[in-house]
Amino acid sequence: MARITPRSQNQAKWYQEVVLQAELADYGPVRGTIVYRPYGYAIWELIQAGLNKRIKSAGVENAYFPLFIPYSFLEKEKQHVQGFAPELALVTHGGGKKLEEPLVVRPTSETIMYHSFAKWIQSYNDLPLMINQWNNVVRWEKRTLPFIRGLEFLWQEGHTAHATKAEADKEVMRAVDMYHDFVRDQLALYSVVGYKTETEKFSGADYTTTFEILLKDGKALQSGTSHMLGQNFSRSFKIQFLDKDGKLRYVWQTSWGMSTRIIGALILAHGDDKGLRLPPKIAPIQVVIVPIIKGDPTAVVEKCRKIKDQLAGWGIRVKLDVSDKTPGYKFNYWEVKGVPLRIEVGERELKAREVVVYRRDKGERLKLAVSEKAINGLLDDVQASLLKEHRDFSRRNIRQASSFEEMKKIIKEDKGFVKVFYKDNPEAETKIKEETGATARCIPLEYKDQTGVCFYSRQKGGRVTLFAKAY
Amino acid sequence: MARITPRSQNQAKWYQEVVLQAELADYGPVRGTIVYRPYGYAIWELIQAGLNKRIKSAGVENAYFPLFIPYSFLEKEKQHVQGFAPELALVTHGGGKKLEEPLVVRPTSETIMYHSFAKWIQSYNDLPLMINQWNNVVRWEKRTLPFIRGLEFLWQEGHTAHATKAEADKEVMRAVDMYHDFVRDQLALYSVVGYKTETEKFSGADYTTTFEILLKDGKALQSGTSHMLGQNFSRSFKIQFLDKDGKLRYVWQTSWGMSTRIIGALILAHGDDKGLRLPPKIAPIQVVIVPIIKGDPTAVVEKCRKIKDQLAGWGIRVKLDVSDKTPGYKFNYWEVKGVPLRIEVGERELKAREVVVYRRDKGERLKLAVSEKAINGLLDDVQASLLKEHRDFSRRNIRQASSFEEMKKIIKEDKGFVKVFYKDNPEAETKIKEETGATARCIPLEYKDQTGVCFYSRQKGGRVTLFAKAY
Numbered sequence: 001m002a003r004i005t006p007r008s009q010n011q012a013k014w015y016q017e018v019v020l021q022a023e024l025a026d027y028g029p030v031r032g033t034i035v036y037r038p039y040g041y042a043i044w045e046l047i048q049a050g051l052n053k054r055i056k057s058a059g060v061e062n063a064y065f066p067l068f069i070p071y072s073f074l075e076k077e078k079q080h081v082q083g084f085a086p087e088l089a090l091v092t093h094g095g096g097k098k099l100e101e102p103l104v105v106r107p108t109s110e111t112i113m114y115h116s117f118a119k120w121i122q123s124y125n126d127l128p129l130m131i132n133q134w135n136n137v138v139r140w141e142k143r144t145l146p147f148i149r150g151l152e153f154l155w156q157e158g159h160t161a162h163a164t165k166a167e168a169d170k171e172v173m174r175a176v177d178m179y180h181d182f183v184r185d186q187l188a189l190y191s192v193v194g195y196k197t198e199t200e201k202f203s204g205a206d207y208t209t210t211f212e213i214l215l216k217d218g219k220a221l222q223s224g225t226s227h228m229l230g231q232n233f234s235r236s237f238k239i240q241f242l243d244k245d246g247k248l249r250y251v252w253q254t255s256w257g258m259s260t261r262i263i264g265a266l267i268l269a270h271g272d273d274k275g276l277r278l279p280p281k282i283a284p285i286q287v288v289i290v291p292i293i294k295g296d297p298t299a300v301v302e303k304c305r306k307i308k309d310q311l312a313g314w315g316i317r318v319k320l321d322v323s324d325k326t327p328g329y330k331f332n333y334w335e336v337k338g339v340p341l342r343i344e345v346g347e348r349e350l351k352a353r354e355v356v357v358y359r360r361d362k363g364e365r366l367k368l369a370v371s372e373k374a375i376n377g378l379l380d381d382v383q384a385s386l387l388k389e390h391r392d393f394s395r396r397n398i399r400q401a402s403s404f405e406e407m408k409k410i411i412k413e414d415k416g417f418v419k420v421f422y423k424d425n426p427e428a429e430t431k432i433k434e435e436t437g438a439t440a441r442c443i444p445l446e447y448k449d450q451t452g453v454c455f456y457s458r459q460k461g462g463r464v465t466l467f468a469k470a471y
Numbered sequence: 472m473a474r475i476t477p478r479s480q481n482q483a484k485w486y487q488e489v490v491l492q493a494e495l496a497d498y499g500p501v502r503g504t505i506v507y508r509p510y511g512y513a514i515w516e517l518i519q520a521g522l523n524k525r526i527k528s529a530g531v532e533n534a535y536f537p538l539f540i541p542y543s544f545l546e547k548e549k550q551h552v553q554g555f556a557p558e559l560a561l562v563t564h565g566g567g568k569k570l571e572e573p574l575v576v577r578p579t580s581e582t583i584m585y586h587s588f589a590k591w592i593q594s595y596n597d598l599p600l601m602i603n604q605w606n607n608v609v610r611w612e613k614r615t616l617p618f619i620r621g622l623e624f625l626w627q628e629g630h631t632a633h634a635t636k637a638e639a640d641k642e643v644m645r646a647v648d649m650y651h652d653f654v655r656d657q658l659a660l661y662s663v664v665g666y667k668t669e670t671e672k673f674s675g676a677d678y679t680t681t682f683e684i685l686l687k688d689g690k691a692l693q694s695g696t697s698h699m700l701g702q703n704f705s706r707s708f709k710i711q712f713l714d715k716d717g718k719l720r721y722v723w724q725t726s727w728g729m730s731t732r733i734i735g736a737l738i739l740a741h742g743d744d745k746g747l748r749l750p751p752k753i754a755p756i757q758v759v760i761v762p763i764i765k766g767d768p769t770a771v772v773e774k775c776r777k778i779k780d781q782l783a784g785w786g787i788r789v790k791l792d793v794s795d796k797t798p799g800y801k802f803n804y805w806e807v808k809g810v811p812l813r814i815e816v817g818e819r820e821l822k823a824r825e826v827v828v829y830r831r832d833k834g835e836r837l838k839l840a841v842s843e844k845a846i847n848g849l850l851d852d853v854q855a856s857l858l859k860e861h862r863d864f865s866r867r868n869i870r871q872a873s874s875f876e877e878m879k880k881i882i883k884e885d886k887g888f889v890k891v892f893y894k895d896n897p898e899a900e901t902k903i904k905e906e907t908g909a910t911a912r913c914i915p916l917e918y919k920d921q922t923g924v925c926f927y928s929r930q931k932g933g934r935v936t937l938f939a940k941a942y
Contacts, residue, residue: 026587026590026591028536028537028583029537029540029541029544029583029586030537030539030540030541030574033537033539034537035534035535035536035537035587036534036535036536037534038532038533038534038602041532041533041534041535042532042533044535045533061509061512061513062509062512062513062516063506063507063508063509063512064506064507064512064515064625065499065506065507066499066500066501066504066505066506066622066623067576067607067609067623068501068504068560068609068622068623069500069501070500070501073500085567086566086567087566088564088565088566088567089539089562089564089565089566089574090562090563090564090565091560091561091562091563091576092561092562092563092564093559093560093561093563093573094559094560094561094611094622095557095558095559095560095611095613096556096557096559096611102564103501103560105538105562105576112499112500115500116497116506119497120497125794131509135607136538136606136607138538138539140565140566140567141566142566151537151539151565152537152538152539154535323596
């Protein structure tokens with residue numbers, strides 16, 4: 001295994017090499033598809049487990065809806081079909097025959113789920129209905145990049161129906177806050193939560209909230225969204241309930257999703273010249289033990305096994321690498337894979353109380369007596385350090401601009417987020433994108449009530465908005 | 472909610488009503504598809520969790536491969552494409568354009584996985600390679616029945632590659648034994664493990680093993696299979712490794728899968744006139760508490776909550792039903808859903824140490840002081856009883872026949888398995904099926920070395936084979 005191309009030299013090449021050499025994924029035979037290899041999929045399983053806990057504790061239940069959606073379903077909500085039509089994969093033949101109506105391979109499940117919701121919801125007693133599913137979806141994307149944008153990806157999509165607008169508004173915020181907290185606590189990622197502008201909102205939503213993550217190259221990544229669907233779908237799909245006052249009303253709906261794209265965020269936010277750096281809470285292997293063998297391996301390997309069993313007993317995800325590769329090869333291999341801690345055990349460590357521990361995040365070696373407290377303490381410290389580093393980086397890279405000229409200069413020279421007052425206007429946004437390559441990422445919640453003169457149109461009533469180049 | 476049609480009266484109607492009224496599933500808009508509702512999906516999640524543990528502890532890693540397979544991949548293995556061609560769903564358009572080559576929506580993943588295996592496997596160091604995936608697959612079935620046979624179903628498919636035939640043979644058996652043990656221990660289902668005949672084996676396998684479950688109506692259900700693929704796919708996909716002796720060899724492969732069909736087995740093996748009967752280990756709700764309210768509900772509901780918190784604290788999956796329905800309605804509702812135990816709490820129970828507990832499996836009421844030991848003991852007893860009942864039933868319904876006349880009589884009058892000596896012969900099997908409706912279910916492992924005169928051809932060398940009508 002050759003050393004990977006340093007990120008500082010060529011990020012595109014670095015990214016591809018990290019994905020392949022860290023064995024996160026491989027390219028599939030169909031353009032734009034990837035194979036999630038065991039190491040990459042294990043990260044996804046840890047994300048699923050953590051997020052599932054939060055989803056279920058909010059009273060949302062998991063279910064599974066069919067992959068195939070009749071084309072006519074998508075057409076029921078005008079904006080929705082307009083948004084998705086260019087990206088659809090169509091099944092036209094089944095069982096050797098041409099189908100009467102083509103089937104859409106789900107790009108998202110609003111329409112097929114709400115067809116069922118209309119059957120299941122009759123009265124206020126049936127509300128709120130809160131359902132989530134973990135599945136695969138297909139969008140025929142032109143430009144693809146492993147994890148970030150693919151023909152097929154894995155995600156969860158939550159869909160809820162409520163009796164009142166207020167309840168639905170609240171659920172939209174609960175979901176986006178859940179994502180924000182989850183990626184902070186588990187993935188050591190800082191994100192900015194806000195509203196999408198008209199141009200960037202979901203096709204079929206009244207409004208969309210998002211959490212945006214700034215990556216090391218200064219580009220932003222939309223990492224998950226939570227939509228207020230209002231009564232747009234309930235009117236198209238006739239999802240009505242008999243309210244307490246005896247009146248028939250349409251439900252208020254939300255939908256929210258986070259996908260395997262977040263693994264792309266992990267790579268691009270934390271990775272360094274040497275490869276991945278994984279936060280311990282989401283690392284399939286938290287500690288790797290590498291024996292440094294000079295003469296007879298027996299005693300060293302035995303000591304390694306002892307440490308491995310100890311760590312496993314403390315609930316740490318540990319791997320002992322006894323393959324016949326050299327220590328140097330192994331160091332490089334596990335560094336590319338981003339394993340948070342490496343314990344090195346050689347002849348010297350047989351007598352000493354302490355072992356050498358290498359911290360992947362800081363690239364530092366230290367000596368340590370192995371104990372539950374010491375190892376867990378170090379893992380916690382790595383987790384906290386990665387978050388601090390990413391938060392500091394993100395905050396440092398939010399720069400204010402009050403004119404279009406200033407904004408352009410920042411996008412060109414500094415990258416990162418540019419914070420401006422902006423009056424939402426789809427035509428203006430198209431022009432800004434054409435001229436700068438940047439798009440409106442979000443209207444941060446924390447500034448949602450502040451207004452000022454729009455940096456572009458010079459009109460009053462602009463809202464605080466972050467622009468950035470994005471993936 | 473109306474009472475369901477008793478099973479003894481009309482099983483087809485009963486099955487449909489149980490599926491819908493127990494809220495396990497609903498019909499999807501596309502023929503042959505179903506929606507896995509939260510209650511049904513929760514059973515699947517419990518199955519996944521339990522089986523995943525066994526799969527991982529065998530050293531098999533989870534991964535995820537793309538949904539879409541180029542048509543040409545399937546054609547690489549002749550038997551494989553012949554077997555699956557009539558059942559394929561084809562994507563012909565993507566992103567608004569006609570595709571150059573149609574894509575198959577995976578009916579199973581051998582071909583796409585082995586395309587990757589050929590890249591990943593270079594030397595004996597890379598073996599064994601053992602990968603599993605949980606996903607959705609599509610088969611364009613003509614006759615469909617919820618859970619049992621559908622256009623789309625959920626499953627896991629394990630795929631392994633080994634250096635030697637002996638290792639692969641062993642893995643085939645490990646997998647089928649794992650299924651057999653799992654459904655016995657968790658789902659309280661007795662199954663017969665054996666080989667498939669030539670007619671019934673997997674398209675592309677050297678041989679197939681299966682575990683067959685006898686349902687209450689006397690029909691058998693193939694509930695999962697484990698295949699020895701030999702070198703059929705490794706030759707077509709050029710999966711070669713450099714062996715220790717420096718020679719290039721083709722790997723030996725296995726694949727094995729169990730699907731949501733097993734939920735159909737649960738329903739049809741354990742269900743009774745009143746609906747589902749779920750084994751506690753796989754029941755999303757193990758205990759339901761129903762307050763019996765006459766006057767002021769406060770005290771009774773408080774007592775119920777206390778019991779609920781106690782049970783939850785002991786790790787029991789418990790539900791308190793405080794909806795405004797009548798106790799009679801609730802009893803029926805939770806009986807259809809097959810909840811193993813129901814605790815009834817009324818005014819009387821406020822003073823008494825004991826509560827009334829209803830056992831769904833035996834339809835018996837008993838009095839009991841609530842304690843961790845008492846409730847867990849009862850749940851264990853329900854689990855054991857259901858298994859015993861199903862095992863006794865299955866064994867009682869294996870009948871021997873030494874001639875075709877005898878066999879026909881049993882199939883017609885008694886149903887169940889007919890145990891015969893049978894000399895494997897695809898033409899004979901077609902005729903037997905035409906005349907009796909029964910098929911060869913398996914050659915049980917426990918009798919694999921016994922031979923005798925074939926019940927059909929009267930030739931020597933027949934092997935012990937079970938025939939039955941099957942789903």
